[in-house]
Amino acid sequence: MRSLQSEIEQRGARIFELVDKHPESLFSKAGFYQQMMTLSMRNERFKVQMFRFVDVLPSLRKSGEIVRHLEEYFAGMRDGFAPVIQTGVRVARIVPWISAFILRRNVSGMARQFIAGKNCEDVMKTLRKRQAQKIGFTVDLLGEAVLSEKETDEYAARCLDLLDCLARETQGWTDPFGKNSALFPVVNLSVKISALYSQMNPADPTDAIAHLAPKLRPILRRARELGAFINFDMESYAHKNITLELFKTTFGKGEFKDWPHAGIVIQAYLRDAEADLRDLIEWGRARGTRFTVRLVKGAYWDYETIKSRQNGWDCPVYFQKPESDVNFEVLSRVLLENESIVTAAFGSHNVRSIAHAQAVAGELGIDPSRFEFQLLYGMAGPIKRALVEMGYRVREYCPVGELLPGMSYLVRRLLENTSNEGFLRAKFSENVATEELLRDPNELLKRDGATPRSESLAPTAIEHRHQENDPSLQASPGDICKNSPLVNFVYKESQEKMRNALREVRNRFGEKYPLVIGGEKVWTDKLTPSVNPAAPKEIIGYVPEAGIPEAERAVKAARAAFGKWSCTPFEERARLLDRAAAIMDRRRYELSAVEVFEVGKPWAEADGDIREAIDFCRFYAERMRLIGRPRLTQHVPGEESYQHYWPRGVALVIAPWNFPIAILCGMVSAALVTGNTVIMKPSEQSIICGAMLMQTFEEAGVPPGVLNFLSGHGSVIGAHLVDHKDVDLIAFTGSREVGLRIWESAGKTLPGQRELKRVVCEMGGKNPVIIDSDADLDEAIVDSIYSAFGYQGQKCSALSRLILLEENYDRVMERLLSAAASLRVGNPEVAGITVGPVIDEAAYRRILDYIEIGKSEAALVYQAKEVPPEGYFIPPTIFTEVKPNMRIAREEIFGPVLSIMKVSDLDEAFAVANGTDYALTAGFFSRSPANIDRAKAEIEAGNVYINRSCTGAVVGRHPFGGFKMSGGGTKAGGADYLLQFLLPRVVTENVTRHGFAPEETPEYRDEFLWPKPEPRKVGI
C-alpha cells in the first residue's frame, strides 16, 4: 500500500497535469487587473495604496474626486516602478472625466472578476454556464456592514427573494453526479449571520440568539419548502461562538431538528477549530440528522492578528501558514472519519490541501459523490475544471451584489491573491515547483524550526515575532511596558467570571467602608450612601462623610509622612505601584462589577477602566525608573551638572466618577511614585470605587499617611483643601466650572505657604467628529454612534458634535438614525448593553433640560422611545439643524445627546470643529490622504483620532488630555506626565583642580538621592 504522502503527491500531480492542460495566469482577466496585481506583488507600498484606492473608488461620485484621489494616492510615488500609474495621473489631470470613466470601468472589471452578478437575474448567467460545466453553486449576498435592525430586515428580505428567484430559475436542474444527490440540493445559499442582528455582542450570546433565531427561521422555512440548502458562513472570531451556538440551538430541536440541509463553516486557522469541530460532531450524533461542514482556512487572518495585538488578547489564529495547513489536514480527516453524520465540503484552492482530502477519502473508502470541493468564483478556474475531470463534486461560491458593498470582499480577495503565503500566488504567479507545493506542511514546520502544532505557539511568542517583524513597533516612549490585556468577553469563562463577580458584589450591598487617615480607619457621624443609578433604591455601600476636621487631620498626616516618603528610593515607590497593579489584576472582575453597579458602566467599559488603572500603575512605575536617577545634562570638561527631581509635597487628588478607578488611580499613582504624599478624594458619586482603590493600596503596603482617603462634599472639603496652605499640588479631573475655580484659587499665595501651588487640571470637551464625503460609512457610523452613546455619552472624550458635509448628509443621516434606533438601552448589569443610566438625578435633570433647550434651538430628529421606567435613563437623542452659536453646540452636556451640524465644505467643517472653547478630542473620517493630512495639522484638540472612534485612550499609546478650556495641556498616561508632580533640580560641580579634570563623566550619579542606593553587588 502506498503511503499517504505518495498518494497525495500522485493526486496532486494529476491535478497539476490537468491544470497545465489549460494554462491560465493567476488573474484570468488580462490588462489592467493583471498589471495592478503584478505591481502589487512587486512592491508593498504600491499594493497598500492600490488597495486603498480600490476601497475608496466606488464611493466617489464626481470625476474630479476620482482624479484627486488618484493623484493623492499615487503621484508621490517616486520608485519609478509604476510608469503606468504616473502616466495615468498625468493624463487624468488633462482629461479628468475620461480618466475617471476608464478607472471606474477597470476597477469595476476587477470587482466583476470576483463578484458573480449584481442580482439574481444577473448571476443566473454565470450559474447556467457552471451547470453546463458540472459545477454547482452557493450564492452569498454581499452587503454593507449591517448597522441597524432596519438593515438586518433588508438583508433577511433579500435572502428570501434570492431563494425564490434561484429556485424558480433552476427548476429542472439535476445533480451533475446523479448519485447521492439528496445530500447536495441544487440551490445553496450562504448566509452571513452578523447581517441578521446589528447589536451582536460576544458578551451576550443569549441576547444575540434571541434576536437571530426569529430572523433566521423564515429563511430556513422557505429554504426547506424550496428544497434548498442553507450554510452559515463564519466571520470574525468575535462572532464564532455565537454562530456555532445559533447553529446548534436552531437545528438541535424543534422544527428543523430533522432537516439535513444545513451547514456551517469551520476555520482551520483557529487554534480552537478542532475542539469546535469535535463538539459539533458530537452534537450532530446526538441530534441524529446529517449536517454539513465547510472546512476552510479562514479569511480574516490579518484582522484577527491586528485586533488581538491591539487589545492584548491571545491570538486566536495560528501564526504560521503551515500550521493552518496542517490543521486543515487534521480536520479533513476528522470530518471524513465522521462521514456517517457529517458531509464534508472542502473550501480551498490549495492543491496540497485538496489532494490530501482526496487521499484520505480514498483511504477510508468514501465515495467521491459523498463530499465536495468548494472554490471561490473568479479564482482557480483551472483547478475547478481539473477536479470535475477527475470525477469530484465541485461547488462555486458566488458573491452577488453591487460594487460598493462588494468592495470589502474584493479587497479580501486581492489580499489573498497577492499574499506571500498564499498557494495561488506560489503556483500561478511564481511557478513554484510541484514537489514544493505538494510538500507535507508538517515538514515545513519542522524545517522552519517552528513549534509542533500540538504545542501551538504561545501568544507571547506571537507578539514577539510580530514586534520583530514590524519596525514601526520598535521602542517608542509609550512602549516601556506592556498594556494589560482587555478581558475578552468572547469566552464563556470570562462571561461566567463577570456574572459571578456581579453576584458577589451584589451580596455585599450595604457594606460600610471607612475613611483612612494616617493609616487609621476613621468613621464620622454621618454615612453617605452610594446608590445604583440603574436602580436608585439599591444602595451599593456607605462611606463616612468627612468634614473640615477630617480634612485637617488628613493634611497633617500627609505632611508628617512626606519627609520619609520623599526620601524613599524611587524603586521602592515604583514597586508599590507594581503591587497595586497586580492586586487590581487579581480583583479585576470584582472591581469591574463594582463599577457596573456604582456608576452604570457596561461590562466592557468597566473592564476598560480597570485595565487603564493597572496600566497607569505600571506605566508610571516604569517612567519613574527612567527619570528617577540624577542624569548628566551635558558633557563639558571640568564641570559636571546633574539634573534630578524632588517631589513637591502634599498632593490633593480630586477625581470624577466617570472613570472612577482609572482616573483616580492615575493621579494617585503619579503623585505617589514621584514621592509626594496624597489626600485622595473620589467623586461623591463613586465613593465605593474610591474605597476599593484605598483597599488596593493598603494591601500593596502604602505606609501610613502616605495615602489618605477622604470622602465628602467637594464644596466643603474639596474647597477647603484646595485653599490650604499645606497643600502643594492639586491634581484635578472634572468639570470646567470646578476646574477653573481651582485654577484661580490655587493662584493665590497664602501666608505660610511653602510652594507655589501646581495645578494639574483636566476638564471637559465638546468634541467634534467630521465625516468627509469619501469616508467609509460602515466604519464612520459605527464609531460615531459608539463615541456619542457609549457609556451614555458620559466620557469627557465623547462625541457631541457630528459635522457632516452637505454632499453626503442624507446618506449618513439615514444610516445613523436607524443605527441609533437599534442601540440596546438598559441596565448594564446585563451583558451587551451599550447605553445605561446617567450617573444621578441631578445629571438626569440637567440633561433633560438640555434636551428641552435643544428642542427650542434645533430640530429633534431622534429620541429613543423605550427606556427602563426605573433609574436615571435618558433616551439617546439626536438633534439636527444645530448651529455653532447654539447652546447645545457650545456647552458640555455629558449625556447621550448628539448634535448634527451640516456644513458646505471641509473649510467650514474645520472652522466649526475648532470653534468652541474646548480642545479635548476630535475625530475625522476620510479616505483622502490630503484631507487626512489637513486634519492632522489643523484640528485643535489634544487627541485627534483619524478613522476611528474618539474615545478609548490607552495608557502610553494615546497620552490623554486637552488644552483651551479642556485642561492645562497635560497628558495622562504620557511620557511627560510625572514631571508635573516634581520639582526639577540641577547640581553643578566644578571638578577642575589646577587645570586638571577627570576625563570621564558618568551619565548618572546617585549621591543626591537619599538614602544612598545600596552599591550594586558585583560578583568576584
Ligand SMILES: Cc1cc2nc3c(=O)[nH]c(=O)nc-3n(C[C@H](O)[C@H](O)[C@H](O)COP(=O)(O)OP(=O)(O)OC[C@H]3O[C@@H](n4cnc5c(N)ncnc54)[C@H](O)[C@@H]3O)c2cc1C
Ligand atoms: C468556497 C469557500 C468558502 C469560504 N467561506 C469562508 C467563510 O465562511 N469564512 C472564512 O473565514 N473563510 C472562508 N473561506 C476561506 C477564505 O476565504 C480563503 O479563501 C481561504 O482561507 C484560502 O485558503 P486556501 O486553502 O485556498 O489557500 P492557502 O493559500 O493554502 O491558504 C491561505 C490561508 O492560510 C491562512 N494563513 C495565511 N497566512 C497565515 C499565517 N501566517 N499563519 C497561519 N495561517 C495563515 C489564511 O487562512 C489564508 O486565507 C472560504 C473559501 C472558499 C473557497
